[in-house]
Amino acid sequence: IKAVAGRLKSDPRYSNTLVYNSFPIPKMTDQNHNDLMDIDQRLHAVMAFTQLPEAQALAAAYKRVNNLLNKQTISEQCIDTTLLQENAEQALWQAIQTIQAQAAPYFEQGQYAEYLKTLAQLQSPIDQFFEQVMVMAENSKIRENRLSLLSHIQTLFSKVADIGQL
Numbered sequence: 280i281k282a283v284a285g286r287l288k289s290d291p292r293y294s295n296t297l298v299y300n301s302f303p304i305p306k307m308t309d310q311n312h313n314d315l316m317d318i319d320q321r322l323h324a325v326m327a328f329t330q331l332p333e334a335q336a337l338a339a340a341y342k343r344v345n346n347l348l349n350k351q352t353i354s355e356q357c358i359d360t361t362l363l364q365e366n367a368e369q370a371l372w373q374a375i376q377t378i379q380a381q382a383a384p385y386f387e388q389g390q391y392a393e394y395l396k397t398l399a400q401l402q403s404p405i406d407q408f409f410e411q412v413m414v415m416a417e418n419s420k421i422r423e424n425r426l427s428l429l430s431h432i433q434t435l436f437s438k439v440a441d442i443g444q445l
Contacts, residue, residue, distance in 0.1 A: 317389065324391030325440045331395075333402040338445040340405045341436055344429045345443055347414060353426050362424040367404070367411035374404040375431050382435070391439045398435055405432065 328334055363369045378400050385394035414429065416422045436442050 327392040328395040331399050333399040337402050338442050342443040344433050365412045367407045371404040371408045
């Protein structure tokens with residue numbers, strides 16, 4: 280407040296009615312308090328995530344996923360398992376399902392650090408997917424299915440934070 284108050288004087292050249300103590304501050308409610316605590320937990324979770332050995336590789340993969348999805352529109356988020364042709368994409372889908380089931384309770388309980396730590400197990404399947412699978416396949420159904428697979432990854436990680444910003 281001292282920094283703000285020092286800059287926003289009550290001099291007429293700044294404002295004759297607005298001074299540091301006239302800012303409308305919302306009343307602190309239980310919901311506001313919970314939101315602030317939630318943000319704090321998310322920040323600590325991201326800080327803990329950055330210490331993991333998989334963090335940089337996952338952040339790069341997340342950026343790549345975002346770039347691919349920002350350039351394309353996906354009509355359906357459902358995965359058609361019959362269109363998963365490559366072993367790497369099948370392995371990624373199995374890993375997503377398994378790890379999502381393991382991580383969901385952590386997210387629901389607000390244990391974001393454990394949630395991200397669990398999702399970090401996806402690093403190897405994601406890396407293999409990008410090494411062995413051409414996402415932008417010529418067949419539009421296969422391409423759409425692969426983009427939906429990437430959309431699942433984006434959704435899982437973005438529940439806590441945009442790790443692409445790391």
